[in-house]
Amino acid sequence: MAQKPSIPKGTRDFSPVEMVKRNYIFDTVKSVFQKYGYLPIETPAMENLSTLLGKYGEEGDKLLFKILNSGDYLKKADEGLLAEKASNKVMSQISEKGLRYDLTVPFARFVVQHQNEISFPFKRYQIQPVWRADRPQKGRYREFFQCDVDVVGSNSLLNEVELIQIVDEVYRLLNINVALLLNNRKVLSGIAEIIDASDKIVDITVAIDKLDKIGLDKVNEELASKGLSQEAIDTIQPIIMLSGSNRDKIAKLREVLAASEVGQKGVDELEVVLNYLDTLNLDLEVDLDLTLARGLNYYTGAIFEVKAKDVKIGSITGGGRYDDLTGIFGLKDVSGVGISFGADRIYDVMNQLELFPKADGAKTRAMFVNFGGEDELYALRILKEVRQADINAELFPDSVKMKKQMNYANKKEIPFVLLAGEEERNNNVVTVKNMETGEQSKVSVDELIKIINI
Amino acid sequence: MAQKPSIPKGTRDFSPVEMVKRNYIFDTVKSVFQKYGYLPIETPAMENLSTLLGKYGEEGDKLLFKILNSGDYLKKADEGLLAEKASNKVMSQISEKGLRYDLTVPFARFVVQHQNEISFPFKRYQIQPVWRADRPQKGRYREFFQCDVDVVGSNSLLNEVELIQIVDEVYRLLNINVALLLNNRKVLSGIAEIIDASDKIVDITVAIDKLDKIGLDKVNEELASKGLSQEAIDTIQPIIMLSGSNRDKIAKLREVLAASEVGQKGVDELEVVLNYLDTLNLDLEVDLDLTLARGLNYYTGAIFEVKAKDVKIGSITGGGRYDDLTGIFGLKDVSGVGISFGADRIYDVMNQLELFPKADGAKTRAMFVNFGGEDELYALRILKEVRQADINAELFPDSVKMKKQMNYANKKEIPFVLLAGEEERNNNVVTVKNMETGEQSKVSVDELIKIINI
Numbered sequence: 001m002a003q004k005p006s007i008p009k010g011t012r013d014f015s016p017v018e019m020v021k022r023n024y025i026f027d028t029v030k031s032v033f034q035k036y037g038y039l040p041i042e043t044p045a046m047e048n049l050s051t052l053l054g055k056y057g058e059e060g061d062k063l064l065f066k067i068l069n070s071g072d073y074l075k076k077a078d079e080g081l082l083a084e085k086a087s088n089k090v091m092s093q094i095s096e097k098g099l100r101y102d103l104t105v106p107f108a109r110f111v112v113q114h115q116n117e118i119s120f121p122f123k124r125y126q127i128q129p130v131w132r133a134d135r136p137q138k139g140r141y142r143e144f145f146q147c148d149v150d151v152v153g154s155n156s157l158l159n160e161v162e163l164i165q166i167v168d169e170v171y172r173l174l175n176i177n178v179a180l181l182l183n184n185r186k187v188l189s190g191i192a193e194i195i196d197a198s199d200k201i202v203d204i205t206v207a208i209d210k211l212d213k214i215g216l217d218k219v220n221e222e223l224a225s226k227g228l229s230q231e232a233i234d235t236i237q238p239i240i241m242l243s244g245s246n247r248d249k250i251a252k253l254r255e256v257l258a259a260s261e262v263g264q265k266g267v268d269e270l271e272v273v274l275n276y277l278d279t280l281n282l283d284l285e286v287d288l289d290l291t292l293a294r295g296l297n298y299y300t301g302a303i304f305e306v307k308a309k310d311v312k313i314g315s316i317t318g319g320g321r322y323d324d325l326t327g328i329f330g331l332k333d334v335s336g337v338g339i340s341f342g343a344d345r346i347y348d349v350m351n352q353l354e355l356f357p358k359a360d361g362a363k364t365r366a367m368f369v370n371f372g373g374e375d376e377l378y379a380l381r382i383l384k385e386v387r388q389a390d391i392n393a394e395l396f397p398d399s400v401k402m403k404k405q406m407n408y409a410n411k412k413e414i415p416f417v418l419l420a421g422e423e424e425r426n427n428n429v430v431t432v433k434n435m436e437t438g439e440q441s442k443v444s445v446d447e448l449i450k451i452i453n454i
Numbered sequence: 455m456a457q458k459p460s461i462p463k464g465t466r467d468f469s470p471v472e473m474v475k476r477n478y479i480f481d482t483v484k485s486v487f488q489k490y491g492y493l494p495i496e497t498p499a500m501e502n503l504s505t506l507l508g509k510y511g512e513e514g515d516k517l518l519f520k521i522l523n524s525g526d527y528l529k530k531a532d533e534g535l536l537a538e539k540a541s542n543k544v545m546s547q548i549s550e551k552g553l554r555y556d557l558t559v560p561f562a563r564f565v566v567q568h569q570n571e572i573s574f575p576f577k578r579y580q581i582q583p584v585w586r587a588d589r590p591q592k593g594r595y596r597e598f599f600q601c602d603v604d605v606v607g608s609n610s611l612l613n614e615v616e617l618i619q620i621v622d623e624v625y626r627l628l629n630i631n632v633a634l635l636l637n638n639r640k641v642l643s644g645i646a647e648i649i650d651a652s653d654k655i656v657d658i659t660v661a662i663d664k665l666d667k668i669g670l671d672k673v674n675e676e677l678a679s680k681g682l683s684q685e686a687i688d689t690i691q692p693i694i695m696l697s698g699s700n701r702d703k704i705a706k707l708r709e710v711l712a713a714s715e716v717g718q719k720g721v722d723e724l725e726v727v728l729n730y731l732d733t734l735n736l737d738l739e740v741d742l743d744l745t746l747a748r749g750l751n752y753y754t755g756a757i758f759e760v761k762a763k764d765v766k767i768g769s770i771t772g773g774g775r776y777d778d779l780t781g782i783f784g785l786k787d788v789s790g791v792g793i794s795f796g797a798d799r800i801y802d803v804m805n806q807l808e809l810f811p812k813a814d815g816a817k818t819r820a821m822f823v824n825f826g827g828e829d830e831l832y833a834l835r836i837l838k839e840v841r842q843a844d845i846n847a848e849l850f851p852d853s854v855k856m857k858k859q860m861n862y863a864n865k866k867e868i869p870f871v872l873l874a875g876e877e878e879r880n881n882n883v884v885t886v887k888n889m890e891t892g893e894q895s896k897v898s899v900d901e902l903i904k905i906i907n908i
Contacts, residue, residue, distance in 0.1 A: 005563040005783045008500050008551050013564055015571065016493035016578065023494065035841045037818040037848030037866075040473040044465035044597050045499060045553070045583065046519075051459060065500075068520040068549055070587040074539040082536045085528040095522055097462050099499075109459040110467055117469065119865035121851055124470060129499060133524040143498050156851035158830070279831055280838065329459045364491040376612070377733050384734065387489045394491030397575055397610035411573035412491075 010134070010142030020362045025174065025346055026127055026147070032169045033125040033149050036162055041124045043106040045131075046097045053098075055105045055328065063132045066095040099131040103148045103340075104325070111152060112329035120153030127343075139344065150338030152325060157269060159337050160302045160321065161276040167306055167317060167339065168284040174346070175355045177309040178316070179285040183292035184270050185299045185320070187253060190263015191239060191290075194256070195232035202293060204228075208240050209291035216241065239290065246274055246288045269301060285309075298322055304339055308349045316345045359415070359454045364392045366416040366432075366452045367409045372399030378425045379418070382445055389449045393418075409435065416452045464588070464596030474816045479628065479800055480581055480601070486623045487579040487603050490616055495578045497560040499585075500551045507552075509559045509782065517586045519553040520545060553585040557602045557794075558779070565606060566783035574607030581797075593798065604792030606779060611723060613791050614756045614775065615730040621760055621771060621793065622738040628800070629809045631763040632770070633739040637746035638724050639753045639774070641707060644717015645693060645744075648710070649686035656747060658682075662694050663745035670695065693744065700728055700742045723755060739763075752776055758793055762803045770799045813869070813908045818846045820870040820886070820906045821863045826853030832879045833872070836899055843903045847872075863889065870906045 007013060014022060030040070046067060053061055074082070077093045100106050103126045111118065127147045136142055149166065151159045164180060171178045188205065192198040203226040207219050214222075219240060223233050238256050242249050250271050257263030270288065277286060292303050301321030308316055319339030326334045350356055359365075366386065368379040379395050386393045394414075396405045409417050419431040430448050433440045443451065461467060468476060484494070500521060507515050528536070531547045554560050557580045565572065581601045590596055603620065605613045618634060625632045642659065646652040657680040661673050668676075673694060677687050692710050696703050704725050711717030724742065731740060746757050755775030762770055773793030780788045804810055813819075820840065822833040833849050840847045850859045863871050873885040884902050887894045897905065 005505060005567045006502065007498050007505075007563075007567075008502055011498035011500060013498070013568065014494075014496040015568065016495055019494040019496060034816050034818075034846050035844070037821070037846060039470035039816065039818075040468075040477065041470055042468040042473060044461050044467070045585070046462050046465060046597065048460065048462055051461075062524070065524075066522040067553075068522050068545070070516070070519075072539075072541045074536075074541040074544060077539065079537070079539075082528075082539070083533070085526075085531065085533075085536075087526045087528040090528060091522070099521075109461075113459045113461075114467065114469065119862050121862070123848070131499070143500065151851070154851045158824075158849065158851040162851075276834075280834060362488050362493065364488075364493075367491070370612075380730075380734060390489070392488050392491060394577070395612065397605070397608045397612040397616075408573050408575075 008142070010136030010140075012141060012143070020360050021350070021356050022343065022347060023362060024356060024360060025343055025350070028173050029147060029149075029170050029341055030125070030127070032166055032173065035169070036123075036166055038123040038125045038149050038151075041107075041110060041126055042128060043100065043103075043110055043126070045099055045129075047100050047106055047109070049092075049096055049098045051109050052101060052105060056101055060101060063134055064101055065099040065131045065133055066091060067097040067099070069094055069096055100128075101132055102130050103128060103146045107148070107150065108326045109329055111334065112326050112331045115331060121151050121159070122153055123151045125149040139348070141344070145343045147341040147343050148338055149341075150336050152334050152336030152338075155335050157272050157302075158276070160269075160273050161280070163304070163319065163337060163339050164273070164277060164284065164286070165280065165282065167304070168282045170341070171306070172283065174350065176316075176346070176349055176353070178306050179287055179309055181287050181289040181292045181305045181307065182270065182273070183289055183303040184266040185301055185303060186262045186266025186269065187257070187290065188266075188293060190257040190260035190266055191236060193260040193263060195228070195235050197228060197232060200226060200228060204236070205291050205293040211240060242290060246286065249288045250274070266301075273302065300324075300335075302337060311349045311352055313345055313349060315342070316349060317341050361454065362392070364394055364412060364414045365454070366391070366393040366418055366448075367405075367412075367414045368393070368395040368418045368420070369402065369405050370396040370399040371419075371421055374425065375421055378420050382418070382420065382430055382448075385445050386449060386452070389453065391449065391453055393452075418448070462596070464590030464594075466595060466597070474814050475804070475810050476797065476801060477816060478810060478814060479797055479804070482627050483601060483603075483624050483795055484579070484581070486620055486627065489623070490577075490620055492577040492579045492603050492605075495561075495564060495580055496582060497554065497557075497564055497580070499553055499583075501554055501560060501563070503546070503550055503552045505563050506555060506559060510555055514555060517588055518555055519585045519587055520549040521551040521553070523548055523550055554582075555586055556584050557582060557600045561602070561604065562780045563783055565788065566780050566785045569785060572607075575605050575613070576607055577605045579603040593802075595798070599797045601795040601797050602792055603795075604790050606788050606790030606792075609789050611726045611756075612730070614723075614727050615734070617758070617773065617791060617793050618727070618731060618738065618740070619734065619736065621758070622736045624795070625760070626737065628804065630770075630800070630803055630807070632760050633741055633763055635741050635743040635746045635759045635761065636724065636727070637743055637757040638720040639755055639757060640716045640720025640723065641711070641744065642720075642747060644711040644714035644720055645690060647714040647717060649682070649689050651682060651686060654680060654682060658690070659745045659747040665694060696744060700740065703742045704728070720755075727756065754778075754789075756791060765803045765806055767799055767803060770796050770803060772796075815908065816846070818848055818866060818868045819908070820845070820847040820872050820902075821859075821866075821868045822847070822849040822872045822874070823856060823859050824850040824853040825873075825875055828879065829875055832874050836872070836874065836884055836902075839899050840903060840906070843907065845903065845907055847906070872902070 052064055073094045077090055081089045129143050129145050131143050188201050192201045207222045211219050220233050238252055254267045292305055299320035300323040303320040305315040306317035317339055321337040323335045325336050383393055415435055417433045424430055429442045429444055431442050432448055506518055527548045531544055535543045583597050583599050585597050621634055642655050646655045661676045665673050674687050692706055708721045746759055753774035754777040757774040759769040760771035771793055775791040777789045779790050837847055869889055871887045878884055883896045883898055885896050886902055
């Protein structure tokens with residue numbers, strides 16, 4: 001019986017047109033990662049629930065997709081709990097595996113599990129889907145790809161610099177205008193330290209972030225309302241009003257944070273990174289931004305975020321340094337730094353700005369119209385040469401009406417259509433039609449290859 | 455608390471070394487698929503169970519990984535069934551989604567769901583993991599990749615030919631010696647028809663397959679034991695003993711199957727395909743093999759199988775023509791033909807024969823030893839030029855002991871190590887060490903690029 005087919009909410013099919021664009025993004029980031037010595041790993045879609053549970057907070061535990069045990073899965077479930085319909089408690093008795101929720105926890109698990117095979121510093125990238133039972137909404141999916149690049153086992157700030165180089169190169173290749181926001185967790189700790197308010201650091205960054213919108217007085221009011229003393233507010237005035245070049249900001253921060261050891265360390269780190277970047281002459285705009293506070297509990301040093309300058313959209317790349325990725329799995333003191341490229345948002349930005357190349361190496365460049373018989377064999381012979389020149393080309397498989405064949409070429413956006421009948425065969429040429437301009441000419445195979453090549 | 459990390463049985467982590475090799479295979483097949491006008495699609499890992507159930511037989515239904523509904527999943531479950539622990543019946547009340555079991559059913563679902571956006575003939579490839587709750591054993595995993603290429607919406611035998619061309623080109627590029635076995639379901643139907651034993655066709659192919667091992671008499675005995683009349687056995691003697699060139703076999707088959715319309719049709723199809731292949735001058739060995747009977751219920755025309763000639767292993771590629779892929783989802787009469795490349799087996803063959811290229815474009819070509827300070831900055835400057843030449847290269851991030859750095863380069867199998875101290879800096883050169891031969895020389899950046907490029 002016929003079923004009306006559909007897919008689970010929050011998931012997506014990707015058509016050839018979408019896949020070619022997505023692969024353009026993935027291939028670009030991969031090529032850059034590899035240029036800097038990062039290599040791919042992949043981990044299973046399913047992880048043991050013992051690996052996943054408790055790593056993403058209570059809410060995260062709920063958003064994990066759990067996989068039902070195989071076979072007679074209820075056999076060992078507790079009758080009493082079943083009768084009570086205690087969904088949560090029964091869960092651990094009927095499900096042992098879950099779909100991965102991000103790439104970070106599986107990466108940590110991978111590093112610990114394979115620590116004896118890995119040579120540190122371990123530079124890896126990982127591009128795989130993750131699954132979250134979130135309420136689907138515009139731009140939020142239950143299955144989406146993450147694209148992470150990390151180096152673990154090295155404290156060198158050169159790694160931070162390298163990741164910024166990677167950001168610079170990726171977005172240069174993708175033609176997206178970006179600014180990289182840079183902060184350092186230790187600076188934020190320093191601020192909290194000098195005013196003795198380490199529990200208020202999020203409130204402070206949130207308030208500072210509003211300066212442009214609501215003005216200094218309102219920011220100070222908000223800080224007071226969050227419980228900061230007048231003295232504390234006075235102390236951090238220079239930080240709230242921090243402005244000028246990155247160097248100006250560094251100098252001011254060093255002054256204000258003089259009394260905080262960790263704060264000074266943070267300023268040092270920022271300065272070292274900025275010095276490297278100066279030497280490297282990057283095009284990338286790098287802005288020191290103290291309001292940047294993503295994943296505070298997680299990061300311990302540098303914090304990065306990348307924004308597209310020509311499209312209003314959240315950050316398209318982000319990351320930072322963490323000091324204890326693998327502790328939860330029993331391997332202490334493995335520091336690392338990493339960033340994650342947001343493929344879906346990058347896709348949206350590029351679509352909106354029409355940055356995808358029209359001629360993509362994956363797409364078909366030319367289609368032969370099929371006239372059957374001798375003409376078909378001639379077309380096959382020509383195609384062999386065309387493909388040997390590494391050009392994607394096809395022959396319509398049926399010698400049906402011209403209109404149908406041209407329709408196919410049109411829909412598939414094939415830029416050149418080739419025609420060859422008796423006349424072409426006798427002269428060993430091909431008629432090539434440029435589908436955009438409508439121009440048509442009779443050419444030799446060598447000329448044809450020159451014309452249709454990207 | 456520290457947990458000993460592990461992954462679910464039957465699943466795998468892929469290390470960088472393995473990933474580079476796997477990607478070499480995937481990139482090769484993709485490039486060939488695209489050369490013939492096939493483009494990628496991707497479908498979600500999760501499908502509705504209504505899409506999956508009933509498509510793989512009763513055993514297949516059991517092997518599907520089911521995903522537990524989110525939230526209070528037991529709420530709507532029937533109390534009586536829970537009390538009975540009726541795992542199967544409860545399942546449909548607590549799970550609506552499953553992980554895809556193959557790429558064929560999702561592809562059929564995709565074609566039906568998007569039929570109005572697709573231009574037929576639809577040429578697509580799909581490379582994604584699938585999941586089966588099979589008992590894991592050597593070479594059989596619960597998560598593995600399928601790599602399918604299909605064209606649907608065209609009856610032309612040119613499609614069969616094109617897939618054979620693809621097989622030829624893929625294995626030429628991968629350097630694997632293969633033979634393609636070819637059969638046609640209609641020929642098998644014809645054989646069954648002339649002896650009026652359509653239920654015996656599997657028994658017949660199985661018996662014929664043993665000819666080399668057990669000899670003609672035993673084969674005939676086996677056929678008799680399966681219930682074939684002496685007359686039937688006599689009739690198909692020429693088929694059992696079919697030998698010689700593909701053309702000889704075609705001629706003999708045409709004779710024996712003279713009385714069967716469907717049989718003649720099958721012979722015609724085989725002949726057309728072989729004629730095309732002759733015109734195309736393929737290197738590929740193509741053997742007509744009547745014992746080839748994979749997925750009999752599924753295929754309706756051509757049947758293919760590819761065997762590696764230098765390694766004892768099952769088929770590494772297979773497929774055929776099917777006439778009703780999408781009927782189950784309500785779209786009738788969509789004929790298609792496709793093949794599937796077995797990535798895991800291809801990987802094993804290439805590993806065993808050491809066919810993976812030593813120098814792979816994904817791997818790091820050169821590593822700079824980090825001497826810190828000015829030397830580090832000099833290295834960064836050189837690296838910028840090296841990377842601009844599209845060469846993967848890195849700088850060890852910490853200026854630690856030479857031995858540790860060399861160890862890293864060794865373990866990562868980086869073929870060239872670069873060194874630059876004061877002397878090199880002053881002369882604007884780099885010392886490059888070939889890690890295989892131990893040779894060392896001082897060269898300019900331009901020379902360096904020539905040396906370390908693949």
